[in-house]
Amino acid sequence: MGNQYYVxxxxxxxxxxxxxxxxxxxxxxxxxxxxxxxxxxxxxxxRAKILERMVEPExxxxxxxxxxxxxxxxxxxxxxRVEFSSAIGPYKGGLRFHxxxxxxxxxxxxxxxxxxxxLTTTPIGGGKGGSDFDPKGKSDNEVMRxxxxxxxxxxxxxxxxxxxxxxxxxxxxxxxxxxxxxxKRLTNTFTGVLTGKGLEWGGSLVRTEATGYGLVYFVTRMLxxxxxxxxxxxxxxxxxxxxxxxxxxxxxxxGARVIAMSDSNGYIVDEEGIKLDTVKRIKEVERGRIRExxxxxxxxxxxxxxxxIWSVPCDIALPSATQNEIDxxxxxxxxxxxxxxxxxxxxxxSTPEAIEIFLERGVAFGPAKAANAGGVATSALxxxxxxxxxxxxxxEVDRRLKQIMDAVYDQCTGAAEAYGAKDNLVVGAxxxxxxxxxxxxxxxxxx
Numbered sequence: 001m002g003n004q005y006y007v008x009x010x011x012x013x014x015x016x017x018x019x020x021x022x023x024x025x026x027x028x029x030x031x032x033x034x035x036x037x038x039x040x041x042x043x044x045x046x047r048a049k050i051l052e053r054m055v056e057p058e059x060x061x062x063x064x065x066x067x068x069x070x071x072x073x074x075x076x077x078x079x080x081r082v083e084f085s086s087a088i089g090p091y092k093g094g095l096r097f098h099x100x101x102x103x104x105x106x107x108x109x110x111x112x113x114x115x116x117x118x119l120t121t122t123p124i125g126g127g128k129g130g131s132d133f134d135p136k137g138k139s140d141n142e143v144m145r146x147x148x149x150x151x152x153x154x155x156x157x158x159x160x161x162x163x164x165x166x167x168x169x170x171x172x173x174x175x176x177x178x179x180x181x182x183x184k185r186l187t188n189t190f191t192g193v194l195t196g197k198g199l200e201w202g203g204s205l206v207r208t209e210a211t212g213y214g215l216v217y218f219v220t221r222m223l224x225x226x227x228x229x230x231x232x233x234x235x236x237x238x239x240x241x242x243x244x245x246x247x248x249x250x251x252x253x254x255g256a257r258v259i260a261m262s263d264s265n266g267y268i269v270d271e272e273g274i275k276l277d278t279v280k281r282i283k284e285v286e287r288g289r290i291r292e293x294x295x296x297x298x299x300x301x302x303x304x305x306x307x308x309i310w311s312v313p314c315d316i317a318l319p320s321a322t323q324n325e326i327d328x329x330x331x332x333x334x335x336x337x338x339x340x341x342x343x344x345x346x347x348x349x350s351t352p353e354a355i356e357i358f359l360e361r362g363v364a365f366g367p368a369k370a371a372n373a374g375g376v377a378t379s380a381l382x383x384x385x386x387x388x389x390x391x392x393x394x395x396e397v398d399r400r401l402k403q404i405m406d407a408v409y410d411q412c413t414g415a416a417e418a419y420g421a422k423d424n425l426v427v428g429a430x431x432x433x434x435x436x437x438x439x440x441x442x443x444x445x446x447x
Contacts, residue, residue, distance in 0.1 A: 006039065007032050014055055021104025023323060027111050027348060028055050034430035037419050042438075048446070050438045057110065059083040062103065063153040065131055067146045070139055079150050081129035083163055084110040087440040090161055091127030092117055092376060094168030097175065101132045108323070109168075109347055113376070115433030116369040119408045122380035127163055129154070135170050147178035154179075155186045158193055160386070166195040166379050169241070169322070173198060173208075192386025195379035199391075204382035206397040207375075211345065212246025213398065214374015215318060215366075216254065217405040219343035222364045222425075223316075225413075226340065231255035236314040238262045238306065239321035240283050240290050243345040243372065247318050248276050260312045262321060263290040267309040270300035313337035320345030320372075328353040335361045344368035355426060370412050370429040377404045 010032050011025070018024055032051065039046050065077040080103060083091040093113040096105070106128050114126030131150060135143050158165060167176055176196045183193055190202075197203035206213070216230075223229050235251050235258045237244045248258045257273045263283075268274075268290055278296055282288040291302045306321065310330035317339050319326050323346065326334075331354035334342065342358055343366040344350060350358070350365075358365040378401055385391060392400075408429075415435070416428030 006036055010051060010055070013052065017056075018104070018107070021107060023108035023348070024104045024111065026352065027108045030352065030426065031111075031115065031430045031434065034427045035434045038431055038434060038438075044442065045438055048442060050441055053441065054085065054114070054434075054437065055111070057082050057084045057107065058086060059157075060103070060107075061129075061154075061157055065133065065146065065150050065153070067142075067149045069142050069145075075146075077131050077133040077146070079129070079131045079153060080106045081154060081157055081163070081165075082106045082110040082127060083157070084126040084128070085114045085437060086125040087437050087444065088118060089123035089125045090159075091163035092124035092166070092379065093126060093128040094130075094166045095171045095175075095179075096128070096130035096168040097133045097135050097170030098130070099132055099134045101130045105323075106130055112347055112369050114437060115430060116373045117376055117380075118433040118436040119370055119411055119429060120373050120377040120380060120404055121407050122377060122404075124164075124376070124380050124383075127165075128168075129165055130168065130171075133170075135175065140174065143175060144178045147175055148182045151179045151182035152186065155183050158183075160191040160193050160383070164193060164195060164379070164383060166376070172196075172242070192383050195382045197382070202382075202386050204378060204385055204397055205392065205394040206401060207378050207382055208242060209246040209249070210378035210401055211243045211372050211375030212248070212320070213250045214377065214401055214405045215243065215247050215320070215343050215345045215371050216250040217374065217402050218366050218371045218409055219316065219318070219341055220254070221406065221409040222341050222343065222366055226364060228340075229254070230316075233257070233315040234259055234313070235316045235318065236260040236309060236312050237318045237320055237345070238267070238309050238325060238349070239319075239346065240279055241320070243320040243375075244318075245276065245280055245283065247320060247345055248274060248279070251316075251318075252276065256316070259314065260309055261290060262306040262309045264306060264321075265289055266291060266302055266304040267306050267312075268293045268300050268302050269312055270297060272299040310334055315340055317342045318345050319349035321349065322346055323348045324351050326350040326354045328357060330354065331357040334358075335363060339363060342366065343371045345372050347372070359424060359426070364423075365425060367426045367429050369433065370408050370425060373408050374401055374405055377401060377408075
């Protein structure tokens with residue numbers, strides 16, 4: 001079986017069966033190209049059509065979500081849950097509420113989740129869900145009515161041992177609370193069916209910080225392999241949600257100077273170092289826009305248009321906003337500014353062309369399915385605590401998170417080296433995650 005022939009055959013099949021879903025196609029191609037050497041070395045995987053089965057979700061659910069706004073008008077949105085793979089555990093993955101959500105986005109995110117979850121060393125499968133509902137500008141009552149309507153359909157498909165959703169873009173503590181309340185009301189059960197819950201009702205310490213902290217722990221290992229650390233490094237972080245805020249916090253604790261952050265309107269640059277308390281208040285309490293930061297800090301400048309953030313010279317870049325935010329042009333700008341490391345905090349924030357540039361130019365690159373696995377890893381720890389009816393301390397959860405991120409890094413580097421792609425963490429992450437899921441699928445038969 002020729003390498004390119006196999007890739008073309010699989011991709012032809014995926015393109016034909018999933019037209020117009022460009023993000024999903026991109027995610028599948030990266031994995032297929034990474035694991036073709038594994039398939040050749042293990043012909044039993046090819047005979048059992050492991051990859052062909054893996055790219056087809058076990059279940060795709062789409063449903064209508066009607067709700068009434070504050071003016072008394074009926075609104076109709078579309079809900080999704082794609083349960084992709086349960087080979088190593090119950091489906092696990094977030095819910096995204098954003099106008100850009102359609103089936104292709106959810107499938108791309110769910111497919112990525114299979115490998116990310118496998119890398120965490122915890123027994124969780126891959127899934128994702130969401131809606132094209134936009135919580136921005138909605139009142140708390142409108143968000144509550146939408147969440148209750150959404151869960152009134154979703155509840156029949158999820159459960160603590162079946163499918164455990166979490167938050168994602170547009171789904172924070174408020175939304176998780178409304179969703180959990182409706183699930184509890186409909187099922188008359190208090191279970192760990194959602195993660196990211198409030199601390200008073202089953203949530204885990206560190207869950208809010210987990211993806212950002214985990215990203216920094218992963219990049220720490222990348223830097224160590226280059227004989228350096230965070231001290232004195234200039235860091236640019238896109239986004240200003242949970243991932244960006246807590247990556248900033250941990251990077252600053254380790255001696256870095258974070259100089260830029262963004263939101264969907266534009267970005268701020270503060271060469272003196274971002275004052276995180278201001279960002280947290282604006283984004284988490286006031287639910288405002290990042291441009292308001294410059295009203296309080298004269299050392300900062302605000303620029304309309306978030307894409308320009310990658311023109312800001314830095315030593316380390318942590319894209320933590322959305323998919324495909326770093327294209328070839330942005331990658332070239334980062335290389336030109338002598339950026340030494342890129343760690344993906346968002347899901348697939350770098351285009352294939354950008355990744356190629358980083359790898360060719362010797363920039364250390366941490367792919368999302370490994371670098372941002374801290375969030376789902378801590379969700380798995382929340383599930384564990386729920387099952388045992390226990391609450392661990394902040395330090396205990398943080399210690400376990402760091403151990404998991406170290407294990408993720410070791411798996412990636414080990415797999416990359418074993419298959420002749422030393423230092424290529426993209427290939428390493430895909431192979432390590434694929435092997436764990438493929439072996440489970442082989443053991444369980446054709447299901």
